[in-house]
Amino acid sequence: MINASLCIGCGSCVQACPEAGTLELINHKAILAHPDRCTSHAKCAEVCPTQAIAMSSNGVLQTLRVPHVKENFETNVPGIFIVGELAGMGLIKSAINEGKLVIDHLKQRLQQETSGAEDLFDVAIVGSGPAGLSASLAAQQYGMRYVTLEQGEIASTIRQYPRQKFLMAEPIEMPLYGSLYIGDGTKEALLSVWETILQNTGVQVRTNERVERVHRNSTGFHVDTSRAQHHARYVILAMGRRGTPRRLSVPGEDLAKVSYRLIEAETYENKSVLIVGGGDSAIEAALALSRSGRNRVALSYRGDNFQRARERNRQHLEEAEKEGRIEILKKSHVLDIRPDSVTLELDARRQEIPNDYTFVMVGGESPEEFLRKTGIEIVEKAITL
Numbered sequence: 001m002i003n004a005s006l007c008i009g010c011g012s013c014v015q016a017c018p019e020a021g022t023l024e025l026i027n028h029k030a031i032l033a034h035p036d037r038c039t040s041h042a043k044c045a046e047v048c049p050t051q052a053i054a055m056s057s058n059g060v061l062q063t064l065r066v067p068h069v070k071e072n073f074e075t076n077v078p079g080i081f082i083v084g085e086l087a088g089m090g091l092i093k094s095a096i097n098e099g100k101l102v103i104d105h106l107k108q109r110l111q112q113e114t115s116g117a118e119d120l121f122d123v124a125i126v127g128s129g130p131a132g133l134s135a136s137l138a139a140q141q142y143g144m145r146y147v148t149l150e151q152g153e154i155a156s157t158i159r160q161y162p163r164q165k166f167l168m169a170e171p172i173e174m175p176l177y178g179s180l181y182i183g184d185g186t187k188e189a190l191l192s193v194w195e196t197i198l199q200n201t202g203v204q205v206r207t208n209e210r211v212e213r214v215h216r217n218s219t220g221f222h223v224d225t226s227r228a229q230h231h232a233r234y235v236i237l238a239m240g241r242r243g244t245p246r247r248l249s250v251p252g253e254d255l256a257k258v259s260y261r262l263i264e265a266e267t268y269e270n271k272s273v274l275i276v277g278g279g280d281s282a283i284e285a286a287l288a289l290s291r292s293g294r295n296r297v298a299l300s301y302r303g304d305n306f307q308r309a310r311e312r313n314r315q316h317l318e319e320a321e322k323e324g325r326i327e328i329l330k331k332s333h334v335l336d337i338r339p340d341s342v343t344l345e346l347d348a349r350r351q352e353i354p355n356d357y358t359f360v361m362v363g364g365e366s367p368e369e370f371l372r373k374t375g376i377e378i379v380e381k382a383i384t385l
Contacts, residue, residue: 004029006052006091011263013044013053020284020312047241049085067237067371068379073102076377079220081106082237084131086367092130092190093172099134099238100175106234107142116219116233121145124223124232128154128205132238133194136203138175147230148203149223151210151244155194176201210244214374237371245364248276252337258358265289272296272354274342276334277361278306283313285359290325298327298353300334300344334358 009028017023023044024033030052032038045053046065066088073081083098103123110122125135128150139146174180177197197203206227213224220233245260247253265288275286278301290297299317306314320326332346342355368378 001054002030002032003052003054006050008050008052010049012047012049015262015281015284016043016047018043018280018310020316049241050091051088065368065378065380068377072105073098073236077216077375079216079233080214080235080237080374080376082376083135084127084129084238085241086127086237086239095130095238096134096172096174096180099131099136099236100138102236103135103138103142103144103175107144110144110233113233117231119231120219121147121230121232123234123236124149124221124230125236125238126211126223127238127240128207129238129240130155132236133197133203133205134175135236135238136205137177137197137201140201140203141176147223147232148205149209149211149225149230150205150207151226151239153207154198154205155191176203211370239367241367244370245360246362248334248360248362250334250336253360255337255339257339257356258337258360260360260364262288262359266292268357269294271356272298273357273359274298274300274334274353274355275359275361276300277363278303278308279361279363280309280313282359282361283309283317285361286326287313287316287320290320293325296327296354297325298329300329300332302331302333304330 007029009025009030011025011030013030014023014025019038022032022034022038023030025031045051067075067082067086069075069082069087073083073087075082081102083102084095087098106123122144123135123139123146125132125139125146125148128136128148132148132150133155136146136148172180174197177200180193198205209228210226211223212226213222214235215222215224217231220231221235223230223232223235252258262285265285268289269292273289273295275282275289275297282299282301283306286297286299289295306317309317317326317328321328329344329346332344335343335345335350337355337358340354340356341352342358343350343352345351371378
């Protein structure tokens with residue numbers, strides 16, 4: 001079941017569904033186009049950022065796996081809190097409220113504690129989406145010592161939504177900023193306001209710093225990142241649910257043309273595109289980009305077959321190759337990425353190919369794996385509309 005009033009048309013469900021063609025985007029809304037193909041994997045419901053999808057079988061709703069949190073957003077690990085999308089709250093307005101509420105709670109706790117060393121933060125906030133930014137603003141407003149860590153750019157989840165998608169209609173109070181009204185409510189308008197908030201408030205966010213481990217110490221927690229180790233009394237996890245994509249770790253991977261997720265394949269026309277990977281996500285992206293017949297699509301895979309992918313995807317890929325819509329580069333490795341080309345190792349030699357966009361789809365670590373490593377309990381939550 002799809003609640004159209006909650007659906008924002010981001011296409012996450014369409015991409016996540018293992019059965020190609022089951023779901024489609026029509027007029028910027030997800031629909032169940034071919035119910036007969038649905039095999040109840042529930043992947044669509046898992047990735048939906050607004051909980052617009054519920055799975056049912058004979059009238060019984062299926063469940064969503066989320067971290068267990070108490071009323072004050074604290075997990076079973078004392079001192080670690082979860083708010084926003086990761087906790088199952090995809091609505092932007094609710095996520096903003098949760099970010100402020102958890103800081104209000106921590107403010108009361110901190111008032112009862114003695115101050116610590118100068119390098120000890122009161123709170124480490126992981127994520128800079130609606131919940132994370134709201135928590136950061138509230139922490140700054142209350143004079144807390146905080147550090148906000150973002151593995152990508154600010155509001156990465158919002159940036160991944162399709163262009164001109166309607167995200168938010170109602171005004172809401174943003175800590176330290178005031179009434180937040182997003183004009184036409186689109187992704188672009190929201191991101192513009194996000195930038196204004198950062199400039200006007202001076203809130204600090206450490207971007208491109210991925211949190212790799214959170215573990216307890218005598219004064220709170222060590223927060224180990226890709227760039228440093230931070231120490232904090234409390235930790236707020238305000239991350240998205242999409243996880244951390246695995247990188248190639250090659251020169252040029254930080255170029256703007258490199259992405260880890262395909263959104264709106266139809267916006268790419270007359271481009272040279274490389275997809276790296278051999279699983280269903282990579283194959284489906286290649287198929288989507290080749291569908292118009294106007295792109296030059298290449299699929300690079302380090303293996304010599306696509307056994308990890310579903311049979312249906314393998315068949316479609318074979319057809320696309322025969323039709324000349326996709327060039328398959330088996331046993332190939334990306335060596336470096338440049339503004340207008342990519343260099344591969346292919347057949348024991350270097351080969352440079354023209355390239356406008358590169359999509360890296362070689363898997364990654366899901367948030368659930370990170371939560372388990374941190375000791376956070378995962379529970380099943382009934383999805384209700």
